[in-house]
Amino acid sequence: MADDSGITACPHCGTRNRVPAAAKGLPRCGRCKELLPWLTEATDADFAEVVAESALPVLVDLWAPWCGPCRMVAPGVAKAAEVFAGRLKVVKVNVDIAQSTAVRYQAQSIPLLLLLDRGAVRARQVGAVPTDAVLRWVDQSLALPAAA
Numbered sequence: 001m002a003d004d005s006g007i008t009a010c011p012h013c014g015t016r017n018r019v020p021a022a023a024k025g026l027p028r029c030g031r032c033k034e035l036l037p038w039l040t041e042a043t044d045a046d047f048a049e050v051v052a053e054s055a056l057p058v059l060v061d062l063w064a065p066w067c068g069p070c071r072m073v074a075p076g077v078a079k080a081a082e083v084f085a086g087r088l089k090v091v092k093v094n095v096d097i098a099q100s101t102a103v104r105y106q107a108q109s110i111p112l113l114l115l116l117d118r119g120a121v122r123a124r125q126v127g128a129v130p131t132d133a134v135l136r137w138v139d140q141s142l143a144l145p146a147a148a
Ligand SMILES: [Zn+2]
Pocket: 010, 011, 012, 013, 014, 015, 029, 030, 031, 032, 033, 034
């Protein structure tokens, strides 16, 4: 899990690693070299760098602190970062802060999950769903042909 300081505990050995919001290549554990879950955050200011320019497909979780269903979907979003490590980057976007991004992706209802590939939306999922449904949705969305 990432906390506010961008520290992710390695699921394989427990070592705490600092994972950047944007980077070339994939985040790996400094100790055991296994792939780390890539769970980070973006605002309007760094959305392009963190999400649109990502070489990996990105699961964007548009959420807000006051939104109860957002808290329900959060464990599934975090789990997706772990299960799809190396194939998916997960970016949480607080719509209270990132208001332009919320407007751009029509986040009238949250939680809104987006699967983006090089900035193009491949799939949308609105509302709280259990963890296994989040994982299934991500798996299916990753299998869709890339947007033209
Ligand atoms: Zn490790």
